[in-house]
Amino acid sequence: MYPTALVTGGSRGIGKAIVQQLFEQGYNVAINYFRSETCAVELAAELNKHSLGNKAIAICADVSNASQVKIMFEETKKHLGTVSLLVNNTGISQQKLFSDITEAEWDTMFSVNVKSMFLCCRQALTDMIHNKNGKIINISSMWGQVGASCEVHYSASKAAVIGLTKALAKEVGPSHIQVNCVAPGVIKTAMNSHLDKQTLEMLKEETPLGVIGTTEDVAQMVGFLASDHSDFITGQVFGINGGMVI
Secondary structure, three states: OOOEEEEOOOOOHHHHHHHHHHHHOOOEEEEEEOOOHHHHHHHHHHHHHOOOOOOEEEEEOOOOOHHHHHHHHHHHHHHOOOEEEEEEOOOOOOOOOHHHOOHHHHHHHHHHHHHHHHHHHHHHHHHHHHHOOEEEEEEOOOHHHHOOOOOHHHHHHHHHHHHHHHHHHHHHHHHOEEEEEEEEOOEOOHHHOOOOHHHHHHHHHHOOOOOOEOHHHHHHHHHHHOOHHHOOOOOOEEEEOOOOOO
């Protein structure tokens, strides 16, 4: 019997690496996507091709929509079993002067980056609390810890993720449910593809380890938190940033 994980935004970038890591660890994995259907379906097919018995499926849902989140969990349970591990990875970013941010952009940022986690946590906890067991891992950002100029709405949303993680960990801890947070630094992903070579070199210089992180760096931390080795850890924020934030 394989445990079941659901990874939101799991078709590309950090999410894809997390899906691959969890599948290698023996999880059934539901790969949530919203627009990247081809990427999600191809990823599931590739994983299933090399499966030792566990299974991956792709599920479309707008995770900022409560009814779609409910259906997503029902479909996951139907095909893979009850979700015992939730990884809230869905997120968007935007660089903009604070004075230029519109109300609609602010609302969209919080809907995707925060409301989605609220909805998915709430749905997952229905079974987790009943089973007195479960793990939730929320993906934040180092900018949620220290803030980023020209990314106020993004930074504020990621700080909210950290607050959600800590408060929820206290509330559901008595039910033997762990809630932790991973806060990546600058990672080689499509989200950071707009950064030019000069900016990347500057970021490397500001990082004590002198390198830019990879999606695998983040996925391996998630894999640890998803394993039995992390059973006495909850409410914590793990920075994967090469020492840029200490």
